[in-house]
Amino acid sequence: MRVAEPTVERLVQYYRLLEQLREEGRLVVSSHQMGEMLGIKASQVRKDLSYFGEIGKRGVGYHVDRLCGHISRILASPQIWRIGLVGVGHLGYALLGHSAFRSDKFRIDALFDVDPAKVGQEISGVPCFHLNDLPEVVRERDIQVLILTVPASAAQACVDKAVESQVVKGILSFAPTALVAPEGMLVYRVDISVELEKLLFFLKGGAGV
């Protein structure tokens, strides 16, 4: 069964919350309480969870530990993903140390850059290669996912290198630009300037002056 993207997005949030509740020793939680804490409607929480079977207990709520395990299995990977990080500037370096990147679901296995001062070095314990060598390095190291923290002007060239490698399946790009990729390659974008523009747009109260 196809799971919608907004649902996956919320599942990750449910999981985070449940981990926290579990640490606090909480045994049971209702959809209403979860929604309250996450800013999501209770009916939405129930609908999302219902796609995966009857997990809750009527009149009671959801068993925290059980639900946590359940979502964990839904989100689980069949493997530990190996990830290549392209562009070791400030943002790339920040992501290397970011809490989002401490997971047993994947690991950053190689860095890529064009700066001779970085190529050949280890940074935070990860070896840095030249961007030109990306296709062969990702093949050798079985890297299927790339994270792009390069300037907009360099991003498409990185995608092209990834396509050339024939083994990269997915890309998470932080470059503020559109990217063209072939069918079958999954590209997600985190566009910081778009988010900031949206915030400012709705802050001023919408269109017009």
Add this chain to the structure above:
Amino acid sequence: MRVAEPTVERLVQYYRLLEQLREEGRLVVSSHQMGEMLGIKASQVRKDLSYFGEIGKRGVGYHVDRLCGHISRILASPQIWRIGLVGVGHLGYALLGHSAFRSDKFRIDALFDVDPAKVGQEISGVPCFHLNDLPEVVRERDIQVLILTVPASAAQACVDKAVESQVVKGILSFAPTALVAPEGMLVYRVDISVELEKLLFFLKGGAGV
């Protein structure tokens, strides 16, 4: 007229593309060409633009410079926003230098941290204050927007300080956690770990093992 969030998101992309086309000396572009370059359907491009009046010429397309100016006015701010950046770790520092943050629509006017080594210093030319002083500093400096690059565990406390100030209207948070804020305060989140989890989820082909 209310403009939908997905439309604003695309308007920012159209604007970027048009600036680029203008630099290249291009005079006219069709909805189909814009869509092609951005991975958006031509009908979607036309629908988005049509909300703001008849901007194109039938049989011809859109005049690049004119459309650029038009979107610029739609996205324009009534003021130069002053922004406070909370949390001067690697990510915060990266954002300070990020291309998304070179804009004449806003400027980073103050930094906040709890690290005694940073408080009292200027970093990239911006003064750093202690988080505890946030309410008064944002009032003095007329800061209405905060960017949070703090750990998840510290994020809610920052929101609470922002609420206390009574002048902060909007927050862009990079902390991987839900935040509760009162009605009227606009909170947007950029959740890197959620995006990565989504990518990996759909890479493995959806739910289940």
Add this chain to the structure above:
DNA sequence: TTTTGTGAAGTTTTTCACAGCG
């Protein structure tokens, strides 16, 4: 002709409302 602008249709996502179970 070409390409826009747009009502109508289609699709996706959210919310409602209540039956059903513990």
Add this chain to the structure above:
DNA sequence: CGCTGTGAAAAACTTCACAAAA
């Protein structure tokens, strides 16, 4: 009783398809 699970309704968003303008 309280809370889940879920069809049905509503809302939001996208795509179609074509009339109308250049």
